[in-house]
Amino acid sequence: MRRFTQGFYGYAVALLVCVAGAGLFLLITPQSREEHIPRLEYSITVANFGHAVPYGVWAPRQDPAGWVPNSNRIAKGEGGAQVLYLGYATAKRQHAMFAQSDERPAAGFANRMANSDKATGTRQVGGVAWEQRFREDKNQRSLVRVTPEVTLVITGTADWPELAELAAQLQQRPKG
Template sequence: MRRFTDGFYGYAVALFVCLAAGGCFLLVNQGGEEHIPRRDYSITVANFGHTVPYGVWAPTQDPAGWIPNSNRIAKGDSGAQVLYLGYATSEREHVMFAQSNEKPAAEFANRMANTNQVAGTQQVNGQPWERRVREDKNQRSLVRVLPDVTLVVTGTADWPELGQLAAVLRQRPQG
C-alpha cells in the first residue's frame, strides 16, 4: 500500500485524482450564458412576398427580449406557400408565427394550432383573434382568418406573450 503514497507513483496518482476531480467539477458547472442562435428573417419574408398573391404579414419589430431563431418557407398540404417565423420569448418559451392563403383556411388553422376547438377570443390592436388550446401539448394559439390569408401565432407561451407578437404584425404591400 505504501507504494501508491510514496515517491513518483504517489505523486502521479495524487495529481491524476486532483485533475479528474477538477475536470468533473468543470463539466458539471459549465455555467455561462444561454446561447440561442439569432436568425434574421428579413430575406425570407421578402422572398415569400415575391411568391404569394397577397401582402405578406410580418413583425414590424421583434417584441422586447425575444430572439428570432428560425424561419422558412414551405409548401402546405394544398400546395400553397407557408411562411414560418420562430422565436424564443423573453421568458424562453417557444412561439411560431405562420401564414398562408391555403384553402380551406380552417384546415390550415386547425393544423397549425393542433386543434379545431375555439376557446374564446383575444383582442389584439382592436381586432379579434380566436384562442385555441391544446392542453396535452401545452400549446396555445391565436388565429386570425382574413379574406386573403390566415395568420396563426402559436406556441408554449402564455396568452399575453402570444399577443405581443400578434400586436407587432403588419401587412406589407404586395410585391
C-alpha cells in the same frame, strides 16, 4: 517501477491520474454561465416569401422587446400552398411561432398549426378579433386569424399576453 503498473495500486494510480487530468481540464476550460439563444435574422426569408405568394405578406414591424428570433423557413403546405414560419424565444423564454399561408380550406391549416380545431374564446388585439385555441396536453396556446387572402396563426407555449404581443406587432406589407 513494476509495482505501479500492476495490481490494485497500479489501477488506483492510473485512475487518480485520469481524474486529476479531467479536473484540470475542467478547471482551465472557459465556461459560460450565460444563456445563449442563437439569433436568426428573418428579413430575407420574409422578402423571398413575398416574391413567392400573390398577396401582401404579414410580418412583425419589430420584434417584441426581449424576444429572440431563432428560426425561420418557407415550406410547402397542403395543395402546394406556401407557408412562412417565424420562430421565437419570448422574453419569458417560452416558445412562440408565427405562421401564415393562403392554403385552402383555411380551417385545415389553422387546425394543424394549433393542434386543435376547438375555439376557446376570442382575444382583441389592436381592434382585431383573434380566435383563441388551447391544447392542454401540449401546453399549447394559439391565436388564429383568417382573412380573405391568408390565415395567420401565432402558437406556442408562451402565455396569452405574450402571444398577443406578437400579434400586435404584425402588419401586412404591400405586394411588390
